[in-house]
Amino acid sequence: MTRRKFAGLSAAAVVGTYAGIKLQRPPKLSDGPAGKSAVAIIRARSYSDDLVSRMLQGIRECGLDVRGKRVLLKPNLVEFDAATVINTDAAVIAAALEVFHRLGAREVKIGEGPGHRRDTLDLADDARYRASVPKFDRIFTDLNRDDVSPVRGFAGESQFYFPNTVLGADLIVSLAKMKTHHWAGATLSMKNFFGVVPGSVYGWPKNKLHYLGIAESIVALNRQFGSKAFAIVDGVIGMEGNGPIQGTPKPAGVLVMGRDLVAVDATCARVMGIDPEKMTYLRMAADLGHVHAGRIEQRGETIASVRTNFALIDEYKSLRLA
Numbered sequence: 001m002t003r004r005k006f007a008g009l010s011a012a013a014v015v016g017t018y019a020g021i022k023l024q025r026p027p028k029l030s031d032g033p034a035g036k037s038a039v040a041i042i043r044a045r046s047y048s049d050d051l052v053s054r055m056l057q058g059i060r061e062c063g064l065d066v067r068g069k070r071v072l073l074k075p076n077l078v079e080f081d082a083a084t085v086i087n088t089d090a091a092v093i094a095a096a097l098e099v100f101h102r103l104g105a106r107e108v109k110i111g112e113g114p115g116h117r118r119d120t121l122d123l124a125d126d127a128r129y130r131a132s133v134p135k136f137d138r139i140f141t142d143l144n145r146d147d148v149s150p151v152r153g154f155a156g157e158s159q160f161y162f163p164n165t166v167l168g169a170d171l172i173v174s175l176a177k178m179k180t181h182h183w184a185g186a187t188l189s190m191k192n193f194f195g196v197v198p199g200s201v202y203g204w205p206k207n208k209l210h211y212l213g214i215a216e217s218i219v220a221l222n223r224q225f226g227s228k229a230f231a232i233v234d235g236v237i238g239m240e241g242n243g244p245i246q247g248t249p250k251p252a253g254v255l256v257m258g259r260d261l262v263a264v265d266a267t268c269a270r271v272m273g274i275d276p277e278k279m280t281y282l283r284m285a286a287d288l289g290h291v292h293a294g295r296i297e298q299r300g301e302t303i304a305s306v307r308t309n310f311a312l313i314d315e316y317k318s319l320r321l322a
Helices: 051-062 090-102 120-126 191-196 207-212 214-228 261-271 280-284 314-319
Strands: 037-043 070-075 107-112 140-142 148-151 160-163 171-175 177-181 185-187 229-240 248-258 296-300
Touching: 037 051, 037 261, 051 090, 051 229, 051 248, 051 296, 070 090, 070 191, 090 107, 090 171, 090 229, 120 140, 171 191, 171 214, 177 248, 185 191, 185 261, 191 214, 207 214, 214 229, 214 261, 214 280, 229 261, 248 261, 261 280, 261 296
Parallel strands: 037 296, 070 107, 070 171, 107 140, 171 229, 177 229
Antiparallel strands: 037 248, 148 160, 177 185, 229 248
16 A cells, blocks of 8 residues: 555544643553563763674674564654754664674665654755765665555554555664653653654654553554564763753763663663653563563673763653662
């Protein structure tokens, strides 16, 4: 089914209320699935560091094999403001592209569907993706405007449409940015999947997801795609305060990686000085992966050695990790 058949649907997706904005009472925290999950914390103090070597180290620590797979790199490209650091840095994307080719992936593509801006390629220009990533235009897909196919049962819907580029990938790499978020507490590898929902079908800023609820949508997207996902979170320079757009730069000097995106986000939260056990979406997703520190095998650096408290808006100061 082509995107043209959905040209008139985006207006119907506009909703008058944004469910999930208000803080919710967190559900009981599950013990999670059996076993433990490996999460690698790798130091990267600058985007001029050898990010390729650092990513290779972290991926090997996590035991990921991508030989023969179709890999989709999914960065966080939202808005642009030269005064802050909204998006996954172009150097991280370029390094990931090289890394997954080196590891033997059959193909490596890049895809993103910004939630705010409709002019995706202009936004990619602003963020220096087109200037920094080799052959960017040949391997990039605007997920907001890609052809789509239906999936049954997503978030209780009889059918929900996703881009064919996403559905056809064997591995989706969430190249997220380490940021605070004024509705979710933090936006990390799991929230980054909002960009796989096509704006041409469901509107901007992904209205259907706001209607379903922020936390609910984060969990539903990870139920759908988490089994074929890997995360590399750009925490070289993150964002604190009123994220994910209006916050201020916060150097954390790390890349955080793993196959269990719940565990990756829990680890990132702890690096940021946030208690993941108090975060609604992580509590809701605890059957999908590990939130408890004792169930996460930290590889590379320890959390204590890299922790740097991110400033939180008043509504989320209660999330501060002791």
